[in-house]
Amino acid sequence: MKQFPENFVWGAATAAYQIEGGWREGGRGPSIWDAFAHTPGKTFANQNADVTCDHFHRIDEDVALMKAMGLKAYRFSFSWSRLLPQGRGAVNEAGVAFYDRLINALVANGITPWVTLYHWDLPLALQMELDGLLNPEIAEHFARYAELCFERFGDRVKHWITFNEAWCSAVLGHGIGYFAPGRTSKAEPYIVAHNLLRSHGRIVEVYRRKFQAAQRGVIGITNNCDWREPKTDSAADRAAAERGLEFFLGWFADPIYRGDYPDCMRAAVGDRLPRFSEEDRAMLKDSSDFFGLNFYGGMYASEPPADRVVATTVPTGNGGMAEDQRVELSDDPSWEKTDMNWNVVPQFCRKMLGWIDQRYGHPPIYITENGCALPGEDDVQVAVNDTKRSEFIRVYLQACHEAIATDKVDLRGYFCWSLMDNFEWALGYSKRFGLHHVDFATGKRTPKKSAGWYAEVMRNNAV
Template structure:
């Protein structure tokens, strides 16, 4: 019995480079979408302009003094035409963004803000005019602060407005971003807006509320999706899916205990959201383990949830080994509580700190393979994947370009092996305000000078690489990447 981590340096080096084989854009299906992503709070700025009400993120970020917030962010609200032009020059095929609930419907439900509506119509029109497919996320963590209704009722009301107003030009909708992570993080990991102070669980039953939140998100997703199917799909011919945060998972050793622990982790981290979408109920292992702490679908709810997702949206950054032992006693967050339910502990595959992690592309390929085999090979979009680096360190972000290159190789392998994967979106198009980390780190292919009132954008090496890949001017297996690196080396400083 051998612990895999002993061989990590060798495994990661070999696996990352092995994914950089000879492939080009033309080796992917013609209708496959290569894109990049942002979200409203992290990109738009203009936090109190043109009728927008405060969101929970506005309130939370303003609890701390200073400018570590998204008040201005990248100023995408005012600079969206410039950003769309950068996308067009890059050859981007799709752009994923979210619609700010508090900008479009300031009170959460009811009156529509005409200036907010106009902004999103103009953004979508600008994208379409450059041949860029909009991929819209309906909910990306930014509830209106004045929220006073159920998640299911409110999200359905917002979805109705979005489908009606934008549906002729939007064919790909994601209802909720990272539903799994949102439930885990919001109900135990210190991001409990207006519920209890960070890292203080005295006013909340996190062992139960995490699963209630996940349950309510499934109902909210399915309500919006079924609304679309009943009222808009025949005419608009779009698709509606749910996004999950997906860890790559692999047994820590070749023991039966670790293999079984990995299966439990897959059930909790994937099956929790995906199995109800396929069969209308939770995995058996979750029901046995959690008992009354896991909500129960009524017969009507089960029918509503089953078959309600046209695709699975995958958000992936990190890969872990799974071992059959409890989480360390020093862990004080939901990670201890949630993984105590799983009965497993996750060990990072290489460096996997909050602000930096290694390329482990086989983790993404494993995720796609697992979803293919376990959930009837549904359409999959990789909605987020990227590498953080210290913000402002250099324009020559070679590790990020290599990271993207390797993970695109993993997607190519998965498609070759029969997966119905239909898109890959780099996080992120430009440097953003990161919800965890603020302006300390960034994922962007374009540098944003946040000290400049004009928020000047500058391309990094990763932007040049992605442009070359999309336009067919870079051969992944040749020396073109090295030559590109040398070409950009003269402008590596900021």
């Protein structure tokens, strides 16, 4: 048994749009994902999350699921448009009451709430009226929304995450149009990323100035990154792999930990990469109490021939901004893949943690998402015998343990994605990541074997 440090945080994660449903109930306003999913051709089989897991009506049942498996922490997101239907202005008290019920149920059952303020579901009104994340003013709206959350819930919520995977909002939402709001551009991803970083800085400034001392909580940001392994030991491929990581994770982490975007981005992107004002730079620097990482896989990286046009890879490859970063990505045929076509290489997780540790000065790290989708799980009998999921989590946790014990990385927690099967964004209900099977026709939850296996890990604090 590999023992994890005392007080290691064990959790599972979800997101509001993916599980809540109740899309027009309780005073909730529409989000950009409601509009996107109701647009024909944007999601698998034109599926939407109007009902999805129906968590809106099943809080008590879902908290009981968490309690039954001994969950220590639950990471979930607030729906901004459930709290502020127009994104600004009048507060929806029914929305506040909904999250009060959830938070109180978690606390009563000894489960620590970890709240993500923004998991991609911008209120539609802000998109229609202000051009959404492209408008620099969005930072002020984010700050006011966050302040409401701190005021109403900060007496019980002590762990805040400002943004989930800003890379996805920028690249998938505004670069290749795969996610809401479905825009395509070579310039907009950099503007959106810039505004999200500025928004993060303002949110944290509000929390630290007005709430943190009294509420005694922590606040950070969660970024996603896949590892980039040099395809060969050549200097060119090593440089390409490093450039790939800087374009993926450095883009969002360097301004917080090092004061500006990576040099390779400045060189490649030129005037399309915005510049921070001194005020924004000051707010951003050291604005994360911990480093949140969503990690799923990785690929080989190599230097492309000078005359080759590097096309944007498919969304699941998480390449992004390929023409600018000029990194060629590839797989090893021997690698096992998940149902998302993501490579299963646990040592890449250890390497990713080490890279973060070295580049950003040994920050406390939480893996805020890791997990796998498996095929055939629409069938509940197939789903409950998900030994491959348990094995996936096991080998990744072993890699995490090596990072802690051997590499001295300050990894403090692990959240499995996901507590239950849910609406997998543009892929609809075609992919299942859950520790619990959900029958989307009836809403019935059924624990998979992985839920029991993960319960043992949490109970033993060991794998």
